[in-house]
Amino acid sequence: MSIKSEVEAANAAYAADFGEKASLTLPPARGFLILTCMDARLDPAKYAGLAEGDAHVVRNAGGRATDDAIRSLVISHKLLGTREWFVVQHTDCGMLYFDDATMGDLLAGSLETAELTPRGFENASSPGGSAEGRYIKWHTIADQQRAVIEDVTRIRRHPLVDPVVPIYGYVYDVKTGRLNEIVAASQAGQPLR
Amino acid sequence: MSIKSEVEAANAAYAADFGEKASLTLPPARGFLILTCMDARLDPAKYAGLAEGDAHVVRNAGGRATDDAIRSLVISHKLLGTREWFVVQHTDCGMLYFDDATMGDLLAGSLETAELTPRGFENASSPGGSAEGRYIKWHTIADQQRAVIEDVTRIRRHPLVDPVVPIYGYVYDVKTGRLNEIVAASQAGQPLR
Numbered sequence: 001m002s003i004k005s006e007v008e009a010a011n012a013a014y015a016a017d018f019g020e021k022a023s024l025t026l027p028p029a030r031g032f033l034i035l036t037c038m039d040a041r042l043d044p045a046k047y048a049g050l051a052e053g054d055a056h057v058v059r060n061a062g063g064r065a066t067d068d069a070i071r072s073l074v075i076s077h078k079l080l081g082t083r084e085w086f087v088v089q090h091t092d093c094g095m096l097y098f099d100d101a102t103m104g105d106l107l108a109g110s111l112e113t114a115e116l117t118p119r120g121f122e123n124a125s126s127p128g129g130s131a132e133g134r135y136i137k138w139h140t141i142a143d144q145q146r147a148v149i150e151d152v153t154r155i156r157r158h159p160l161v162d163p164v165v166p167i168y169g170y171v172y173d174v175k176t177g178r179l180n181e182i183v184a185a186s187q188a189g190q191p192l193r
Numbered sequence: 194m195s196i197k198s199e200v201e202a203a204n205a206a207y208a209a210d211f212g213e214k215a216s217l218t219l220p221p222a223r224g225f226l227i228l229t230c231m232d233a234r235l236d237p238a239k240y241a242g243l244a245e246g247d248a249h250v251v252r253n254a255g256g257r258a259t260d261d262a263i264r265s266l267v268i269s270h271k272l273l274g275t276r277e278w279f280v281v282q283h284t285d286c287g288m289l290y291f292d293d294a295t296m297g298d299l300l301a302g303s304l305e306t307a308e309l310t311p312r313g314f315e316n317a318s319s320p321g322g323s324a325e326g327r328y329i330k331w332h333t334i335a336d337q338q339r340a341v342i343e344d345v346t347r348i349r350r351h352p353l354v355d356p357v358v359p360i361y362g363y364v365y366d367v368k369t370g371r372l373n374e375i376v377a378a379s380q381a382g383q384p385l386r
Binding site: 048 | 196197199200201202203204205206207208211214215217219220221222223224225226231232233234235236238239240241242243245246247248249250251252253254259260261262264265267268269270271272273274276277279285287288290291296299300304305306307309314321323325326329331332352353354355356357359361367368369370371372
């Protein structure tokens with residue numbers, strides 16, 4: 001069975017037992033948001049105990065506080081009433097294993113999936129690359145704890161972020177499933193640790 | 194119990210029974226990615242049948258193909274080997290109910306959560322607004338099906354997207370849990386419908 005058929009079959013099974021989820025409304029019932037990484041090993045509904053309807057979940061490569069993540073956070077609080085935000089990055093994140101120059105070079109050589117060799121990522125073939133990758137900031141990570149602190153700080157200081165929203169920072173450990181706290185709370189005027 | 198305590202307690206219970214998830218590796222086992230909305234009612238792991246380790250999940254306000262979403266997609270294919278992408282937006286999306294001018298005005302008046310009145314979103318109070326919101330494109334949606342088609346098209350035509358990756362487009366119905374197909378496949382050279 002193709003991936004598309006598998007996804008559609010799983011969805012049909014889910015919809016067949018949809019029940020009272022049909023009556024959920026737009027604003028998150030528990031009034032919070034999680035910003036986390038797209039990593040396949042992370043399931044924020046499971047690692048944080050969310051049912052459908054509970055909380056907003058924003059995900060990108062790294063769980064970074066990019067401009068687009070902040071767009072989503074501001075909509076979440078201003079229009080849909082979330083009152084607490086969690087930033088959850090994680091161990092063994094792919095963003096630790098490359099930098100902007102590497103990615104620019106790889107994409108300039110080929111758009112196809114690179115191979116991970118003992119020397120790092122390498123192009124296996126080289127048709128159809130594009131230099132456009134050199135003009136993008138990829139938001140890679142050099143130090144995971146520092147990235148969480150920097151991202152919480154960026155959100156805290158953003159001019160469109162309401163100072164009453166507490167922002168917590170964690171690193172999720174992919175070997176244990178545990179959330180390890182990095183930033184206990186970043187409320188207005190409180191120092192980051 | 195506070196939200197933070199609830200999340201940490203749920204996480205402790207999840208980690209206590211982590212089992213063989215400790216051995217999952219970085220590249221998604223089933224080799225695909227879902228781009229979807231942050232909406233609290235959507236749980237992509239449930240609506241598409243994902244276990245931890247299966248697939249990348251990218252989420253933002255609207256499930257839009259923003260520059261940051263495309264950053265994540267390109268990393269997903271180029272470095273981590275995903276070979277098929279699903280764009281899943283949904284009915285009753287919050288992005289249908291405002292526009293850039295409305296959001297700019299609301300934020301200029303106050304950063305606090307607005308009230309939804311019969312006349313639309315209105316500020317209940319007005320301390321501490323910021324005009325910065327007028328300089329942001331919020332990626333609101335006027336027509337949901339058109340947004341899916343436009344976003345799949347944007348991804349398809351992006352210079353850093355490998356033409357071999359099929360891109361499927363759906364609207365998830367929040368009243369039924371069903372994925373309704375909008376774009377059957379957008380492979381290189383195939384017309385969009």
